[in-house]
Amino acid sequence: DKSAYVCKLSDGAISWLPASEGVVQSNLRDTQGRELFNFADIASAQKKSFNEKSAWFKAVCNHLLADWSDGHIQFNIRSDHLLQDSVQSVMGLPKSDLRKIWRFQFIGNRAIDAGGLKREWFEQVTSKIFDPDVGLWQTSVSNQGCLQIQSASAATLSDDDHLMYYRFTGRVLGKALLDGEHVTKRMVPYMYKYLLGWPVTFADLRLHDNIYYNSLQHFKGMDDVSMLCQTFVTTEDIFGDKQDTELVPGGSSVDV
Known part of the structure; x- marks a missing residue:
């Protein structure tokens, strides 16, 4: 498809390349520098059943997680400032800390986080960040059950802030995948293609706005x-x- 493009991220800037020129990093190493998988392993995993793929993915994630002895991260969050406190805390972490164990304490709540508070945090923060009223995401024109990026997000937040919130969303979703946490919100399918480095084609416009697609x-x-x-x-x-x-x-x- 001559209209197929892939997204390239370099030094924080996004550009589009023809799919034929796109390159995807196909190997991953653990915290000790040992290779966890390569292109051949991914190709082999594609032939597995869904349950087998899920088990393989979880096994890879477990190898990526740091041990408790390597240190853990404690977040102290105010419930009435959930999003602001969470963004400040998560975006202040170096990349290496994203692999560490996260624990949460809601200020004023004496409960000790044995996993339940972390699940509660993921549920609340993703519900907040994907709330259309916040101005970062909006329901899809073609599928009301999915969310797409709000193109006018810079109008609701400052130019710098709205991009930081999207980076925060990426970190939260990545950590949810790594820790096996459930996120109930769904993005439009072409967003997952962006994340996976798959080519985005003209046909994907139909999932964004079917009327506009038919007009073109x-x-x-x-x-x-x-x-x-x-x-x-x-x-x-x-x-x-x-x-x-x-x-x-x-x-x-x-x-x-």
């Missing part, structure tokens, strides 16, 4: 689109404020 499909079948007087500009509704964005430099002057 109609354009593809037209012999002459000049009669539509379209330019390379898209109009976004930012909480009631219509804003035009050029898709290419000088797009407002470029006919489709």
